[in-house]
Amino acid sequence: MTVIPVKRLDAAKSRLRGAVPVERHPELALAMVCDTVAAVLAATTVAGLIVVTSDPVVAEAVRGLGAEVAPDPGAGLNAALRFGADEVAGPAAHRAVLTGDLPALRPEQLDAALRAVHGRGFVPDAAGTGTVLLAVPPAQPLDPRFGPHSAAAHRASGATALTGDWPGLRQDVDTAADLHAVLGLGAGERTGALLRDLGLSRACAPAGCAG
Numbered sequence: 001m002t003v004i005p006v007k008r009l010d011a012a013k014s015r016l017r018g019a020v021p022v023e024r025h026p027e028l029a030l031a032m033v034c035d036t037v038a039a040v041l042a043a044t045t046v047a048g049l050i051v052v053t054s055d056p057v058v059a060e061a062v063r064g065l066g067a068e069v070a071p072d073p074g075a076g077l078n079a080a081l082r083f084g085a086d087e088v089a090g091p092a093a094h095r096a097v098l099t100g101d102l103p104a105l106r107p108e109q110l111d112a113a114l115r116a117v118h119g120r121g122f123v124p125d126a127a128g129t130g131t132v133l134l135a136v137p138p139a140q141p142l143d144p145r146f147g148p149h150s151a152a153a154h155r156a157s158g159a160t161a162l163t164g165d166w167p168g169l170r171q172d173v174d175t176a177a178d179l180h181a182v183l184g185l186g187a188g189e190r191t192g193a194l195l196r197d198l199g200l201s202r203a204c205a206p207a208g209c210a211g
């Protein structure tokens with residue numbers, strides 16, 4: 001079972017503000033979530049996806065893609081992840097949590113990463129300091145340490161870093177520079193369409209974008 005936490009759209013991706021016109025910012029945050037969700041649900045190793053969110057627009061969109069929705073406990077990112085993984089999915093399952101800002105994610109890269117996990121493992125982000133995925137086997141608590149310097153925190157908590165060649169998985173989007181990197185990798189369908197609509201993405205023709 002997989003879990004993705006998603007903040008309310010009106011507060012989402014604050015470091016990315018200014019990359020697109022202010023009135024399109026929530027649309028960009030939602031497009032990135034939907035591309036991440038669609039890629040996760042297309043992965044053959046994924047049995048299901050729980051999105052933990054209190055945002056009704058996010059909830060409706062991800063239900064439409066086939067995800068389940070669980071309410072955000074309202075105590076921050078790691079509490080949302082513990083709730084989704086340890087209580088909603090439950091400790092009997094293999095669980096993997098991912099951030100919701102991976103618009104260049106390819107299902108086959110997620111499959112490869114999930115097959116490479118043995119025990120409690122994590123995938124550092126492209127910068128090497130953050131975390132894009134944390135997975136645990138049955139009966140083990142998730143014990144998430146997301147936030148600033150989470151790669152070091154996950155390593156210190158005993159999780160194994162997975163370092164495969166999965167550029168779409170590793171490329172989270174926190175800043176305008178990250179968005180540019182996503183265009184180089186091939187943005188997902190919804191993020192690619194929005195950026196083309198804004199004239200930001202002539203490099204990403206429909207056929208070149210991940211579906």
Ligand SMILES: Nc1nc2c(ncn2[C@@H]2O[C@H](COP(=O)(O)OP(=O)(O)OP(=O)(O)O)[C@@H](O)[C@H]2O)c(=O)[nH]1
Nearest residue numbers: 005006007012013014015052072076077080099100
């Ligand atoms: N459910 C839930 N998800 C969260 C919360 N905080 C962050 N997230 C999600 O966790 C993932 C990684 O978060 P960040 O990269 O820090 O994203 P963000 O908080 O929207 O970005 P900034 O405002 O720039 O810090 C994204 O999918 C966020 O939507 C929270 O309190 N609850």
Ligand SMILES: C=C(OP(=O)(O)O)C(=O)O
Nearest residue numbers: 130131146147150172174
């Ligand atoms: C929450 C995290 O994401 P970011 O650093 O992208 O905010 C993290 O990497 O743990």
